[in-house]
Amino acid sequence: MDPNLPHRSSPRWRPASRLLVWAAILLGSAAANAVVEVMDAQRRGEALALWEPMTWELSSAGMILLTLPLLWWGCQRWPLHADTWRRRLPLYLAASVAWSLLHVVGMMLLRHLAYASVGEHYVDGSSWPTRLLYEYLKDVRAFFSFVAIEHFFSWFGRRRQGEAHLLAAPEDAPPVEPVDRPERFLVRKLGRDFLVATCDIEYAQAAGNYMNLRVRGHDYPLRSTLAALEARLDPARFVRIHRSYLLNLAVLVSIEPLDSGEARVHLADGTVLPCSRRQLPGLRAALGHGGAADALPSAAPAGAST
Known part of the structure; x- marks a missing residue:
């Protein structure tokens, strides 16, 4: 296991x-379209083997699947x-x-290879x-459909996951709690606000210009930055164990x-977090000062015999 990653990850799609x-949607649609192509050819009195429209449809669907991770x-x-869609719309265009160019070139290459494998020549x-031009007029609709669906699920995921904020002081009253040591955080989730006690935070993980x-x-x-949050939390309870992690000692x-x-x-719920060599003495000192050093079990070094 990589020691720089938590043992468990949050449930996400x-x-x-x-x-x-x-893949299920595109391949199912490709198979249905191929069958329709054969039925249309029979109605016109033409002979069309099923493998040909299947090759056309699957080559297109396959290239879409290969390029979807890049699009995401x-x-x-x-x-x-x-505040950004107008500025970024030309980039998306x-x-x-x-x-579309990648889709078409890859699709045509797959068709030529498929026909050559059975001794035929694709025309x-x-x-x-x-x-x-023909393919782009189709692909541009598919492209922006995928973009819209991706952004919708990202927006819905953020709404479902929620976002934390520090409690703000009322404009016409004194703060409800010490500003330098917040006891609660405001979590906005699915349009509702919840109060989360600071002591319930198991750990904070840095993630770019914000944290989890x-x-x-x-x-x-x-x-917020991890350093800014660390400065506002109780150092007797929360200790930096890594440049990316701030740990609540109560769950250790x-x-x-x-x-x-x-x-x-190792945390109480089974999560495993990294502790850097630089931060390890500080963690042990915090446990010693808290009187918990003797009560805390320490695992044997990795690879050592017991």
Whole structure:
């Protein structure tokens, strides 16, 4: 296991699951379209073997599936929000042209290979400029449909996951709690607000320009830096164990030293987090000052005999 990653991940719709869903949709649609092609040919009195329309449809669906992860990456890298969509729309239009070109070139290559494998020669019947324009007029609709669906599920996922905020002081009254030591966080989820006690936060993980607060198996993004949050939390309860992790000592079960001088920390729910060599002395000191060093079991070093 990579010691830089938590042992458990938050429940999300992972890319592999999404790809399987889209594979079922696209391949099922391809098979249905191929059967319709054969039925239309029979109605016109023409002979058309099923393998030919299946090759046409599956080559297109296959290239879409191969390029979907790239499209999803682009949506995450350049998300569309109310204040950014106008500026990023030209970028998405340019990406749709590149995506269509990749789709068409790959699709045609697969068709030529499939026909050659059975001793046939694939004939398109149209020039490349005509083919590219024809395919782009179809692909641009599919491209923006995928983009819209991806952004919808990202938005819905954020709504379902929730987002944490520090409680703000009322404008016409004193703060309800000490500003430098917040006792609660406001979590907005599915249009409702919830108060989360600071002591219920198991750990905080840095993630770019924000962080994830782990609370009872769920991650809540908080727009702050780890250093800023660390400065506001009680140092007797929350300790930095890694440049990317701030740990609540109340959920710590054991420390597993590693031969490299680093360590893994085991939490009550089974999660395993990394502890850097630089932060390990501070963690042990915090436990010693809290009187919990003797009560805390320490696992044997990795690879050592017991």
